[in-house]
Amino acid sequence: MDLKEYFSLVFSDYTLRTITLGTAILGAICGMLGSFAVLRKQSLLGDAISHAALPGIALAFMITGTKDTNLLLLGALVSGLIGTFWIRGIITKTHLKSDTALGLVLSLFFGFGMLLLTFIQKQPNANQAGLDKYLFGQAATLVEKDVTLMAIVTGICLVVLLLFWKEFKILLFDADYTKTLGFNTRFIDILITFFIVLAIVLGLQTVGVVLMSAMLLAPAAAARQWTNRLSVMILLAAVFGAFSGVLGTAISASQNNLSTGPVIVLVASVFVLFSFIFSPGRGVLFKQVRFWQNRRDLKLQKTLQFMFDIAKTHEDISHPHAIKILNNFQGFAKTSLKEMEEKNWVKVQGQEWSLTQDGYNAAENLYKQ
Amino acid sequence: MEDRKIAVRVDDLTVAYNYKPVLWDIDLTIPESVLMAIVGPNGAGKSTLIKAILGIIEPIAGSVTIYDKPYEKQRKLVAYVPQKGSVDWDFPTTALDVVMMGTYGKLGWIKRPGQKEKKASLEALEKVGMLPFKNRQISQLSGGQQQRVFLARALVQDAAIYFMDEPFQGVDATTEIAIINILKELRKAGKTVIVVHHDLQTVPEYFDWVTFLNVKKIATGPVKDIFNDDNLTKTYGINYKVAVNK
Numbered sequence: 344m345d346l347k348e349y350f351s352l353v354f355s356d357y358t359l360r361t362i363t364l365g366t367a368i369l370g371a372i373c374g375m376l377g378s379f380a381v382l383r384k385q386s387l388l389g390d391a392i393s394h395a396a397l398p399g400i401a402l403a404f405m406i407t408g409t410k411d412t413n414l415l416l417l418g419a420l421v422s423g424l425i426g427t428f429w430i431r432g433i434i435t436k437t438h439l440k441s442d443t444a445l446g447l448v449l450s451l452f453f454g455f456g457m458l459l460l461t462f463i464q465k466q467p468n469a470n471q472a473g474l475d476k477y478l479f480g481q482a483a484t485l486v487e488k489d490v491t492l493m494a495i496v497t498g499i500c501l502v503v504l505l506l507f508w509k510e511f512k513i514l515l516f517d518a519d520y521t522k523t524l525g526f527n528t529r530f531i532d533i534l535i536t537f538f539i540v541l542a543i544v545l546g547l548q549t550v551g552v553v554l555m556s557a558m559l560l561a562p563a564a565a566a567r568q569w570t571n572r573l574s575v576m577i578l579l580a581a582v583f584g585a586f587s588g589v590l591g592t593a594i595s596a597s598q599n600n601l602s603t604g605p606v607i608v609l610v611a612s613v614f615v616l617f618s619f620i621f622s623p624g625r626g627v628l629f630k631q632v633r634f635w636q637n638r639r640d641l642k643l644q645k646t647l648q649f650m651f652d653i654a655k656t657h658e659d660i661s662h663p664h665a666i667k668i669l670n671n672f673q674g675f676a677k678t679s680l681k682e683m684e685e686k687n688w689v690k691v692q693g694q695e696w697s698l699t700q701d702g703y704n705a706a707e708n709l710y711k712q
Numbered sequence: 713m714e715d716r717k718i719a720v721r722v723d724d725l726t727v728a729y730n731y732k733p734v735l736w737d738i739d740l741t742i743p744e745s746v747l748m749a750i751v752g753p754n755g756a757g758k759s760t761l762i763k764a765i766l767g768i769i770e771p772i773a774g775s776v777t778i779y780d781k782p783y784e785k786q787r788k789l790v791a792y793v794p795q796k797g798s799v800d801w802d803f804p805t806t807a808l809d810v811v812m813m814g815t816y817g818k819l820g821w822i823k824r825p826g827q828k829e830k831k832a833s834l835e836a837l838e839k840v841g842m843l844p845f846k847n848r849q850i851s852q853l854s855g856g857q858q859q860r861v862f863l864a865r866a867l868v869q870d871a872a873i874y875f876m877d878e879p880f881q882g883v884d885a886t887t888e889i890a891i892i893n894i895l896k897e898l899r900k901a902g903k904t905v906i907v908v909h910h911d912l913q914t915v916p917e918y919f920d921w922v923t924f925l926n927v928k929k930i931a932t933g934p935v936k937d938i939f940n941d942d943n944l945t946k947t948y949g950i951n952y953k954v955a956v957n958k
Binding site for chain 2: 382506513516517567575
């Protein structure tokens with residue numbers, strides 16, 4: 344199946360449609376909530392939470408013995424939330440920095456999770472295989488029930504986001520100030536964190552524990568490059584996330600042996616790379632272009648100023664002078680001279696230049712503002 | 713002077729990080745309609761005092777009343793200007809948007825700001841001379857302009873008492889004069905303004921009330937009565953005659 348075939352099948356083929364819809368919704372909700380994580384400088388929180396979810400999945404399986412996704416994800420949610428509270432507890436109770444707390448919780452929970460997984464795999468139980476799909480994700484296992492759950496959670500998240508938009512925004516920008524206004528900042532904080540945990544847990548089946556944080560961060564990081572408005576950023580992040588989901592699924596479905604989760608993450612990373620280079624306001628490319636432009640303008644102005652200083656000393660401002668005397672400007676004179684000639688600021692005749700009235704006026708106004 | 717109402721009363725306020733007291737048993741009575749400087753050396757707990765009064769930091773003991781009622785019930789009477797460096801100015805928002813945040817407290821939960829709030833915010837921007845920059849992304853403002861935006865955000869709260877954490881830090885002379893003029897106007901309008909301040913030289917010129925702080929409260933009162941060498945020496949531990957020989 345090539346890409347073209349994929350897009351012709353995506354609306355008719357049930358499995359393809361389910362998976363595509365699932366990854367699109369997942370990308371959108373992760374993009375939205377990832378914006379919050381990025382703006383709160385909690386980029387690594389997602390990584391810690393997703394790893395912290397692993398033992399929950401294993402324990403849920405050991406207790407219930409079923410592989411029902413919803414039950415396992417419930418386990419993931421509980422252990423993800425416990426991990427989150429531990430992180431907050433470590434930060435407030437000890438004087439360790441947040442990166443240390445994140446690293447500790449991440450490795451502790453992930454280690455425990457891996458231990459449980461290997462233990463489960465050694466059990467004589469026909470049902471045990473397949474739990475390791477939560478490590479790297481397996482989009483192909485998505486069924487309609489999973490997608491419906493994702494859609495419901497995304498819908499609730501959207502309603503909460505719209506309802507508490509003002510509170511979220513002010514907390515993200517200035518938490519202390521928010522407190523003085525009388526808002527319960529802990530409640531807003533817990534609300535945001537809870538939804539981030541929820542989004543991560545939803546993505547485990549598709550993208551997996553290991554790569555989940557990229558789903559949160561990449562669309563948000565890309566979106567930040569294109570706008571200076573929070574609402575637009577969150578919208579863009581959702582769009583980028585959804586597109587990464589769809590494109591990633593398309594690419595992995597049209598090739599053999601390409602796992603969907605990693606491909607989605609790679610597509611999202613391409614969005615990031617593209618945005619870092621080509622965004623007009625913050626991109627590397629346009630920054631460099633603006634730098635060159637400024638330098639050229641400055642060179643031109645410097646030469647004009649020099650000419651003006653010479654012309655001033657003569658009765659006739661258009662008295663011709665040798666081009667040679669401009670060579671103080673280390674070879675910049677030639678292009679600058681050409682440009683000035685085009686602007687009709689100077690006349691060049693042979694090896695001599697003379698300032699025009701226009702050029703004189705322009706020079707006079709150069710530093711007056 | 714004596715029949716002035718008490719705007720802020722702090723009783724036995726103690727704050728400690730890691731068992732080490734940062735503020736020790738602070739009693740403070742601030743009358744209405746003064747422009748008060750809190751001065752003291754680095755680490756004296758000046759910012760902490762403001763934050764503890766505003767409930768941003770939890771004190772281990774003590775109480776705060778605003779116009780004789782507990783602070784928690786009087787939040788709408790209080791506005792706060794945090795230190796400029798306490799937020800990330802690369803946040804995706806505009807100057808006007810930041811000022812509008814000052815209206816959120818009175819709006820309460822969920823309700824969005826409307827035309828009325830926008831008008832008030834524009835007026836506040838105008839007052840601090842930032843109206844031409846209302847749509848500017850906040851990272852593209854200079855340090856002084858960012859400080860003015862923060863001031864405008866507090867002004868739009870239309871409070872009775874203003875707490876400001878080093879509003880003159882890193883601003884140029886023009887901005888400093890613009891800000892102090894606004895603060896003096898606030899005092900004239902009967903508001904109480906409390907400022908964490910670093911520059912001892914300008915205290916007599918800018919303020920009419922002063923609190924000396926160094927973990928404990930050293931002294932508090934009118935500048936003309938208590939801003940003297942004795943209190944400065946007690947607070948800073950060295951002779952400050954040279955610094956304030958005006």
